Amino acid sequence: MKKRLLALSMAMIMAAGTLAGCTGDTAPASTTGGDEGGSTTTEATPTEKPVLDENVEVVDVSEEVEGKVLNIYCWNEEFKSRLTDHYPGYTEVDATHGKIGDIDVVWNITPSDDNAYQNNLDETLLKQDSAAADDKIDLFLVEADYALKYVDTDYTMPVTDLGISLSELSTQYKYTQDVMTSSDGKLKGVSWQGCPGVLIYNREAAKTVLGSDEPADVQAAVKDWDTYKATAADMKKAGYYMTATVNDTYRTFSNNVSVPWVSADKKVQVDDNIKRWVDDSKEMYDAGEIKSTENLWGDAWSSGFYPDGKVFCYFGPAWLINFCMAADTDGSIANQGGWGATEGPQGFFWGGTWICAANGTDNKATVADIMRKLTVDKDIMVDIVKKDDDFVNNQPAMEELAASDYTSAVFGGQNPLGMFAAGAKNISLDKISAYDQGCNEEFQNAMKDYFDGNADYDTALNKFYDAITTKYPALSK
């Protein structure tokens, strides 16, 4: 009995000890958590897009001592190949290491699937202050859908603090700078590409149904949404689907909204133009003019890359056509040069990658030089266009190339750059919010039930509100 009591008391002491241990541990942690919450700049979702302050003082960094290691965070090989192929002085050591002069370049590549890239980046950024100089992130990449999440924080460094003056960046398209402008008017990142989208059409289908595959004639058949719908009906009669999925047209609607997804007081709002996408898509899907309700990147979506898929058009920017539409696979339409490009019913943009300097970097001059070389240097940028078929963020260079004899093989010899250049000038990003990525994804997910006939519009909408407030607890309906 005595022994049992002893054992019991020991067990209790042990349990109590652990309890005390964890309260002791967590108390300071919670206070630091609170402090961090207080010290970071609050993310005010602006009702009006901030304007770039032209008079920000440019810091001279030429005297600063450079760190030994340049840590780059990104989600795929694209930026690495740009740096390897086009940045003078970069030599590759192995898959995750390189060298620029004496500086070791360390690549930390995390795929963006399931938000893994941002999760990893966020954890590292939150520890940025306490990390050793060689472990701090120096440079990282962001996409338009979540750029604001980083722009309005102290974790990104204004380019002027890197020694880059705004006048140096005058050749860039304005929208690429608008995205990265913080609410206090500072430019927090630059991009080497522009992502204006066009309507990419199947030339064979155009010939069969519309009688011509000339961009101007096709444009007449898709010039606005009503004409577009009429053409869809003709396509259906000829055995073609207008688009592969309902989500193909999504960006053309969501880029032309009158209110952002999230209002200044953090309420989620659905714009009339987004509602219009729902109505139009539902109507066309029910009429059998759209092939599937599946997500982009799925099997049904990519089936249209081949002639048997019987899909008339896709919506996308330069990177979609060159990297995603199976141009390297025998028998694909892109491989045979069977696509054409035209403006489509409305202008839009999709994607784009921006280079940000992380606050706390000890390689300011190197980061600045990478930014200058890849996003301003005309020769390098023209080289990117010629080698990689990308559309670069350099207005004069693109206009020059648009007028030149540059042709694109996937477009059967068409030069689409003029169209892209015109589109890039008109892109406006004043209706974006820090939560766009989640809003776009969850809205498309929720509406799939409506398109499939599993829910009415209101049920689907409630499901969206439910999902978005779960994903971003700061938001409310």
Add this chain to the structure above:
Amino acid sequence: MKKKKSVVSYNKWGYIFLIPFAVVFVIFQLIPLVNTIKNSFFEHYRDGLTIIGPNWVGLKNYGKLFSEGNILKYFKNTMIMWIMGFVPQIIISLLFAAWFSDPSLRLKCQRFFKTVIYLPNLIMASAFSMLFFTLFSTVGPVNDILIKLGIIKEAYDFMAHTGSVRTLVALMNCLMWFGNTTILLLAGMMGIDTALFEAAEVDGATANQVFWKITLPILKPILIYVMVTSLIGGLQMFDVPQILTDGKGSPNNSATTLIMCLNNHLYSKNYGMGGALSVILFFITGVLSIIVFKFSGNEDKYGKA
């Protein structure tokens, strides 16, 4: 006196041998458990890169779960998919176990078949789920075959209908676990004294009577064990529906399980809501287990009396 001393020194060794377990248990189970319960009373999440909280909010997280969180719906989904998978699973397993353990059937290649039925369990659930996702997609082989055989005219979207998604999840769970259950039941059946069967045979009992009146009642503790473990596993159902529906629980959240909901809350590192949901799940599991045990315990008493 001497005797007492030796007992005490043995005790010492007992405690020493317990240390590894105790340390592992405390670090990996007890502390997280206590922390989870603690977290459930705080508002603590990320808004972009800003950390909100932790602020004490009492039971607000629990209230929110029930008022806005659809938690009852997710619980219902989880249970429906578990039952849809468990009922066929236990029937098939019982049948197989009875066949394997019946010496009069003289089954050949028993070892081979026992290995084969256990194999699906060795595949990672996520890989298995991915495989089904590809097989049953609108442009996948199942639709191709059905169309070519002339059974259906147009591709059937398995992922867009509540019934088909739940059936697929249940089918996968059943396929993955029936081998495991068969082995467990088989072990139980082999443990039954063969004298009982022989006596029954001498008394002229049919095979059916032997199964229902002898095998099943003696097998009950094993059956209850199988049921409880499967129930707890079922409540924690996550990987199969998560991957089959690409994390969306579509259509219309009809395949969203409780743990998938928990996973959604952790997107913004929402420890408060995540903690509250975990605590509720802990209680549901506890209550269900107690019910199953109580139910079986009473019957045992009657059996013995």
